[in-house]
Amino acid sequence: MQGHGYAPPQQRRPPTGVLVLLRVIFVAVAILSIGFLSWVATLRAAIVTRRRGDWWVFGGSLAVLGVSFGFLATDHTDDFSTVNGNIGMAILLLNAAACAGYFLYADIRHHRPYVPGYPPPPAQGVNYGYPQGPSPYAATVPQTPAAPAPQMPVPPPPPQRPAPARIDQVRAELDELSDYLRQHPGRTDGGHEGGR
Template sequence: MQGQGHAQPVQRPPHDAVLVLLRVVFVTMAVCSAGFLAWAMLLRLAVVTRRSVDFGLLVAVAAADVLSIVLLGTEPGDEVHTAGGYVGITLLFGTLLLGVVYYLVADVRHFQRQREAYRAQAQAPAYGYPPAAAPYATGTTGQGTQPPIPAPPQPPIPAPPQRPAPVRIDQVRAELDELSDYLRKHDGHREGDHEGGR
């Protein structure tokens, strides 16, 4: 039987300056490459968030970049003259614009959620230990300092409700009872045969 293990601890998010620097670097790289490296920022996002949506978007952007390169490569000269070339350049810049917006929004949201989860984890009492002692309030009067006065007690936190035993346990008990009855009957027949054989 397995219990529900402990929740994984939330890692401390990187400092805001580091996150801003990384965002600037990846967006600049995508823009300076005219969109040909737009997949790099989405690769970073997918690795950080580990969401299947982000990995799917990474594949879509990489495919759009490859398609736009193929369409632009079929142009006969240095300038865009054909419909395929216009489609390729539109696809390239459209992917760049949408990729940058999605990357920035998703990255900011991910690290905001991680920061909130880290704060909540840091404020929660450790499992099995009572919450920290109530702080003391001090006051002063005209004659001097009063001794520390305990702060009013906090209302008790209700214990989580006990979950009823799972139905699976009852089913296993019933099966074990049936098995033990069967074995008793089977052993009884054997002993009778053994004694009759003597």
């Protein structure tokens, strides 16, 4: 039997309470550690979303943490009161705020519920056996043109294509089989006709 094959597995969204608790924990770790553990939030975002951009943000947060450590290492006072110490602490705190904010953005974007009328989030991977054409939801998103841009006419959606010939062929074969079975009722003695 031929068909489209298996659909890709759909990831289930965790309960809202669990998501909120995890968001609070990871933001608190980034802020309460004064930025020393801010990379944990971006690591969590990169692992959950598995997007290349999120891994780059994680690497960037580690690089910024290294730069701030460089400034703090050149300050030999106990309270980081020199210019290098102040710059290092400012970088550390800004990195903590940026990492916490980006974590919230990435996590909310990844776990947002599907809202009817808007296109679904892009699927991870390739849907083998399914057409890869434009999304049927593309026409439902309201478009607001820029003020100086000229209005371009929107082409009408392509007409619905008829059912494939294969479906019509299978339907005809099933009708023939149904007619044949009506004309030749099954035998009650359990014998098979012609070795079939």
